[in-house]
Amino acid sequence: MERALYGPDGFFVAGPGPAAHFRTSVHASPVFAACLLRQLAAVDEALGRPARLDVVDVGAGRGELLRALLTRADPDLADRIHPVAVERAERPADLPPGIDWRHEIPEGITGLLLATEWLDNVPLDVATPTPDGWRHLLVDPTTGHETTGPTVSPTDTTWLTHWWPPTPTRAEVGRTRDEAWAEAVGRVERGLALAVDYGHLRDARPLDGTLTGYRDGRQVSPVPDGSCDVTAHVAMDSVAAAGARVAGCAYTLVSQREALRALGADGGRPPLALASRDPVGYLRALAGASAAAELTDPAGLGGHWWLRQPVGVAPEATMAR
Numbered sequence: 455m456e457r458a459l460y461g462p463d464g465f466f467v468a469g470p471g472p473a474a475h476f477r478t479s480v481h482a483s484p485v486f487a488a489c490l491l492r493q494l495a496a497v498d499e500a501l502g503r504p505a506r507l508d509v510v511d512v513g514a515g516r517g518e519l520l521r522a523l524l525t526r527a528d529p530d531l532a533d534r535i536h537p538v539a540v541e542r543a544e545r546p547a548d549l550p551p552g553i554d555w556r557h558e559i560p561e562g563i564t565g566l567l568l569a570t571e572w573l574d575n576v577p578l579d580v581a582t583p584t585p586d587g588w589r590h591l592l593v594d595p596t597t598g599h600e601t602t603g604p605t606v607s608p609t610d611t612t613w614l615t616h617w618w619p620p621t622p623t624r625a626e627v628g629r630t631r632d633e634a635w636a637e638a639v640g641r642v643e644r645g646l647a648l649a650v651d652y653g654h655l656r657d658a659r660p661l662d663g664t665l666t667g668y669r670d671g672r673q674v675s676p677v678p679d680g681s682c683d684v685t686a687h688v689a690m691d692s693v694a695a696a697g698a699r700v701a702g703c704a705y706t707l708v709s710q711r712e713a714l715r716a717l718g719a720d721g722g723r724p725p726l727a728l729a730s731r732d733p734v735g736y737l738r739a740l741a742g743a744s745a746a747a748e749l750t751d752p753a754g755l756g757g758h759w760w761l762r763q764p765v766g767v768a769p770e771a772t773m774a775r
Contacts, residue, residue, distance in 0.1 A: 455577035458595070458678035460542045465683055466575070467543050487522035489717035490568070491531075492774045494523070497566050497646045498531065500771035507534045508565035508645070512638060513572030514539035516546045520553050536565070563642045569635075569649040571758075573688045576634045579627045580665060580686075581606050581614060588614055591624060598677035617656060617692045624663045628689035632696035639697040644766035647697065650710065653688035653759050660687070690759045697763045705763045713760040717774050 459465050498507055511520050520537045527535060538554040545555040559567075580591040582602060588611055590603035606614070606627065613629040639647045654660060667674040669682035676684045694705045764772050 455678055455684050458680050458684055459575060459577065461680065463680045464542070465680055466541070468680070484522060484526070485719050486714075487519065487526055489714050489719050490519075491523060491526055492717045493646075493648070493772075494527075494566050495531070496774040497767075497772050498534075500646075500767045501564060501644060503534075504564055505534060506536050506564070507531070508536050508538065508560075508563045508567075510538040510540060510559065510563055510565070510567045510641075512540045512559055512567065512569040513575065514541045516541075516543075517549050517553055517555075519568065519570065521550065524550070524552070559638055559641045561641050561643075563645060565645045567638060567642050567645070567647040569638060569647070569651075571651055573631045573635060573649055573651050573693060574653075574685045575683070576631045578630050578686060579606070579610065580624055580663060581610070581627055582624045583621065587611065588625075593678060595678050598675050613692075617689055618659055619656065621659065621661055623661060625659070626663050626665060626686045626689075628692050631688055631693050635693045636696040636700045639700045639763050639765060642701075642765040645764075646767070646772045647701075647763040647765060649688075649693070649761040649763075650758055651688045651690070651761075652757065653690035653693075655691045656689075659689070688759075690761060694761050694763070697761070701763050701765045703764050703766075704769055705761060706769065707759060707761050710758040710760055 457464065460467055462468075494507075494509065498504075501507070509520065509523065511517075514520065517539045520539055524532055524535065524537060536554070537552065538556060538560060539549070540556050540559050542557060549555060581588045582591050583589075584602065586605070588606045590606055591600045592603040593600050605611075610627045610629055613627060613632075614625055617628065618625040635647075635649060654664075664687040665676050665684070666686070667676035667682040667684050674682050676682070678684050690707060694707055698705050762769075762772065
């Protein structure tokens with residue numbers, strides 16, 4: 455999975471980037487960026503409106519989210535934002551020069567760290583239960599054919615015992631995601647780390663796992679040959695606990711539907727009276743409501759989780775008002 459996604463010819467390193475293959479909240483609508491700006495404003499206030507406000511986008515694709523945030527931010531905020539895109543690919547030629555491009559998460563972040571659909575692409579192992587304990591599932595990198603391999607390490611066995619209830623077929627070992635999120639949270643000096651991703655909780659782990667692939671807008675077999683995305687849902691409670699241990703502070707975990715509604719995106723149809731009074735305004739409001747409805751649909755993007763981990767500030771201070 456590491457080689458298929460991030461190797462020299464990996465899916466996220468070579469080619470046009472993820473936006474060409476699948477639709478995320480970032481790409482779906484400017485409503486998402488508008489809501490994140492409200493979240494950023496709350497973080498800015500909690501930090502006392504610093505002269506430099508870091509906004510670090512981990513798994514930035516080709517910088518689409520940071521471009522949108524800078525375009526929509528008011529002049530005062532835009533002048534103070536230090537935007538950093540973190541991605542394994544090389545810097546896009548058309549990226550605005552004001553956006554910093556890095557291959558690793560910087561240290562000493564004061565502001566907002568964003569990880570939208572990043573953790574689901576942090577490589578992991580898949581294991582299967584056998585009479586003599588958990589064993590790895592090995593995969594042929596050209597066909598995707600799976601075979602049972604050696605026993606998993608004691609560390610991964612401990613993770614599975616604690617975080618994944620007994621399953622008849624397979625489990626996805628989320629320890630690597632825990633470590634990645636803990637490291638990301640550890641790079642924040644003061645502010646908020648926000649992960650947005652699809653995932654599950656311990657009492658509702660999928661019996662057959664979630665490993666799958668995407669290519670050209672279609673779901674495909676997760677063959678790790680670099681031609682498609684290889685992804686698996688995130689064990690959000692495990693990840694959240696790992697980040698909280700680093701931050702020494704409580705986290706909040708809510709659905710995207712709940713989070714975006716709290717940030718002003720309700721998806722409700724505008725009043726019909728507006729159509730006769732202001733037809734152009736009505737059409738604009740209707741388009742915005744349609745976009746918000748897609749982002750908050752619990753059967754789609756609205757079913758994503760929002761994991762908010764404050765660092766060095768009171769949790770309630772980072773909540774948008």
